[in-house]
Amino acid sequence: MRFVGNTVYTEDQLKRVLSIEKGDTYNGKLLQERILNKKNPDANDITNLYQNNGYLFSNVNAVETRTHNDTIDFDIRIIEGPLAYINSVNVIGNDKTNDHVIYRELRTRPGDKWSKENVIRTIRELGQLGFFDPEALQPDIKPNQADGTVDIEYKVVEKGASQVELQGGYGGGSFIGTLGLSFNNFSVRNMFNKKAYKPLPMGDGQRMALRAQFSKYYQTYSLSFTEPWLGGKKPLAFSASISHSKQFLYNWYTYDVDKSQSFNITSISFGLAKRLSVPDDYFVLSQAVSYQYFDLNNYNTGLFTFGDGQANNLSYTISLSRNSKGFNPIFPTYGSEFTVSGKFTPPYSLFEKTNYKTLGDEEKYKRRTVANTTTPNGSYVPAGTYLDASGNPVEGNDYRLAAVDQGKIDQKRFKMLEYYKLKFKGDWYTSLTKIGDQPLVLRSLAEFGFLGAYNSARGIVPFERFYLGGDGLANFTMDGREIVQLRGYENYALTPVNQNGEQIGGTIYNKFTLELRYPITLKQSASIYALAFAEAGTSYASFKDYNPFNLKRSTGLGLRVFMPMFGLLGIDFAYGFDEAPGRTQPSGWQTHFIIGQQF
Structure with a gap:
């Protein structure tokens, strides 16, 4: 292969982009994609190399010059043309959204050098706002080769940006309204x-x-x-x-x-999220400070290790994310989203004098009676007798209490919650092929979460834990828990349990999903797509029990309907292949209804 007409880029630079060497097996489709990939507007091809750096009027073609035996020779003929600069930029079609909201998202401004990449990025940013129909976003490019300029006009179609959630149902002897x-x-x-x-x-x-x-x-x-x-x-x-x-x-x-008997929670949080420019401007650094006040009044249900008292949760969260998903947030066809986050409370135990290893020992022992007395039932007790918490004599030399009020000890231990939480999430979208005029998209998802303690003697808090399994919806969460979707199982069914069979939440989990998506319609009035999925995940109460390869598996089919007024509605039919903790039979078929879930 020979490059002809190139002056801006050297032959070595163009060869690195083409990535086809002398002696490679001929592949006409691959050659065309490396010159101009019509399926992926962001592709790393030779045409985009020129188009993204001001050469709007450039043209690149592969011409076969010779065929002999099993060998083909090509000329990659390039017409570079002059540099093009943006003359004017206009937006039409916005009746409700103010101009400044749109113009601050534009990556193309008058006087800038032409960049196809910036036009595509502008369409993505406008689509991600959620105020416009992403499928109707159209840039009208008007080049003027005579003076080397280009006019750009973005046409937008506004859609309903507000949503109403109104639900009502009866279950468990009570009407539930939202x-x-x-x-x-x-x-x-x-x-x-x-x-x-x-x-x-x-x-x-x-x-x-x-x-x-x-x-x-x-x-x-x-x-x-x-x-x-x-x-x-x-x-x-x-x-x-x-x-x-x-x-x-x-x-x-x-x-x-x-x-x-009641349990109250009051929460408040403030956050800042800044778009970064390094490594690229898809990155966002987010920080937040939050405070939760838990007030338990005789609330002995097994949900916590104590039923009376208060707990305070002051935390700082920092996360780094990169979101390059396609312009349609409802149905992305390319791109990815990665998030790494950490949530931290102050390490109170470093500054306190409390010895958490012996916390509660003062409640496990009672002094001898210094005088003759009686028990609560009137029995005579001589001086020097050890008594338990109820005032009854303890036989023998063991003066430990028969029953320790662990709730009081834990209330002291968790009055100020102390923990750290680390999470990772990676979400990829890949267009595999086209069926008719619509793309078949593969979504690949991986998640991981870990809840830890600074001080092992103080222990891991009973709050902020992970509850795995089911539709992923949380009607109400009383303890800061995070609900993790894994279809094919009942809600929270894959969550660790204690000796009494009560769910105590996981401190570590991982989950993997593969999902094939096909759009039925992506119109403004309603976006509908079908999906088929396979999922697997696991969660454990402690890190020492963690086995990331012992996964609970499921597969199934689903449907999603997004209407601007009501948000996302969906249904999944899933089969769980494995048994949940405390069960002896596979989960089997489960039906999940999705309301307001992420896309």
Whole structure:
């Protein structure tokens, strides 16, 4: 192969991009893709090498010059043309969204050198906003070769950016209702402008969500707000949220509620997320500070090791993510998303004088009686007798209490929660082929989580644990737990249990998913796609028991429907091949309904 007409790039540079050497087996399809890959607009090919660096008018073709025996010779003929600069940039079609919300996302500006990559990135950024129909985003490129300029016009079609969640059902002897409002293109500055209510002040790209859920034994309320461009100058996102939940002791057999036994949680958090420029501007560094106050009042259910008292959870979370998923957030066809995060509390035990190894020993021993006394039932007890917690004599020389109030000890141990949590998630999307006009997409997902303790004597907290299995939906979580989806099993069924068969949550888990997706329609009114999946995962109560290869497996089929007004709805039919902890039979067929789950 010979390169003809190249002056901007050397032959060695072009050969590295082409990656086809003399003596390789001829593959016409591969040769064409290395010159111009029509399936992948972001491909590393020779045409994009020129198009991404100002050469809008360039043209690259492979011409067969000679065939002899089993050998073919080619000329890669290149017409570079002049550099092109952007003359004007316009956006049309936005009636609700304010211009500044769109223009701050544009990667193409007047005076810039032409870059196909920046045009594609702009389409992606506009599609990721969620305010426009991603399938209808069209850049109109108007080149003017006479003066070496180009005009760009982006055509957008707005869609409903707000969602309503309204659910009602009856189960376990109680009506359960949910009301949620999500405004994804809100305008705080126009809240007091009566003319802006159409029916709500919209157009500034802010997000506000309100949610309430209630039944006769629990209530939860939350409010969250996000400003994606704090100050309006740079992509620095500010977020804040506050929530409160209350649960009463509920008898699942008689359906009685005891309001004298309750558990309350109040939470507040603030976060900042900054888009980075190094290694590239797909990276985002996020940081958040959160505080949770747990108040238990005679709430002895086995959920925690103590039923009375308070616990405080002050934590700092930092995460680094890279999101290059395709322009349609509902149905990405290429790209990936990686997230590594750590959540940390202050190491209180480093600054305290408490010896957690002997914590509670003072409650395990009682002094001898110094005078003659009587037991609670009136029996005579001489001086010098050891008594247990109930005031009854302890026989023999063992003066340890027969029953220790472990709840009181743990309440002291966990008054200020101390832990660290590490997580990783990798999500890939690959277009395999086309069936008709639509792509068949493979989604590959891997997850890992670990909850640890700074001080082994203090132990791992009973909060913030991982609960694996089921549809991944969380109606209400009372202990900061994280719900991890693994279809084909009942909700939380793959979560470790204690000696009494009670779920205690995992401190470590891993999960893998392969999912084939095919779109039925991607129209603005409704996006519908079918999927087939295989999943596997495992979780353990402690790291010493962890076996990442002893996985619980499942496979199945599903359907997803996304409507702008109501969000995501879906159903999965899955078969679990393995038995859950405490069970002796495979899980078998399970049906999962998905509401508001991630795409």
